[in-house]
Amino acid sequence: MMKNLKTIKTSALMLFCALTMFFTACSKDDDPKFSIVGLWSFIEADAEIYVNGKDFVSYMVDAGVPSAFAKEAYNQFKVQIELADFGDIEFKADGTFAQTDPDTNETYTGTWEVNDDNTELTLKDSVEVVNFEITKLTETELHIAASESQKEDIDGDGKLDTIKVQMVFSLEK
Structure with missing residues (x-):
């Protein structure tokens, strides 16, 4: 009985080591890292609004606003976001960016930075x-x-x- 228990422990340890080597060899380090450098066009935008942790419509209904009116107000906001033209943004290799507002033709500039694992983008301009x-x-x-x-x-x-x-933007090169 002791010998069988020892054999099971040894087999389990060998299986654990084999799985560890397999998953280490297949780590995400092999995933390609893409750069944001280049000219990007905004193709889609979406937004959600929450008030005191509730979605906008629920908050308004709880405050006594008729449901149909609250939904219509929210849908109008969503349509404005979806139809908005955010133009293009160019991320330059020197860490700067330029975005031109297509409505006013005004150009906004600043700096950009992406963290090491390409999960966070920080934009800085003179205001925020x-x-x-x-x-x-x-x-x-x-x-x-x-x-x-x-x-x-x-x-x-x-x-x-x-x-x-909460805003979500989709862009394409």
Whole structure:
């Protein structure tokens, strides 16, 4: 019985070592790392709004706004985001970027940085710093997401409400 237990332990240890070597050999280090350097066009944008942790429509309905009105207001906001033309953004190899607003023809410039594992993009200009999560990066596709929160008394009750907007952008080269 002791010999069988020892054989089982030895076999389990050998299996563990073999699996460790297999998964180490197949690690994500072999995944290609793509660069964001180049000219990217915004092709799609989406946004979600939360107030005090609730989605916008639920918050409005809980505040006494008729459901149909709350849904219509939210849908109008979503349509505005989806139809917005964010233009193009160029990420230059020297760590700078330029984005031109197609409506005003105004160009915004600043610096950009991507972390070592290509999961975070930071844009800095003279006014603010915006951190994006990179959810997809290939040679021709870039998907980024960001969220921003602010406090404001939107229902007039004298208490600050937390408004959170989550944005997702899809770009292509």
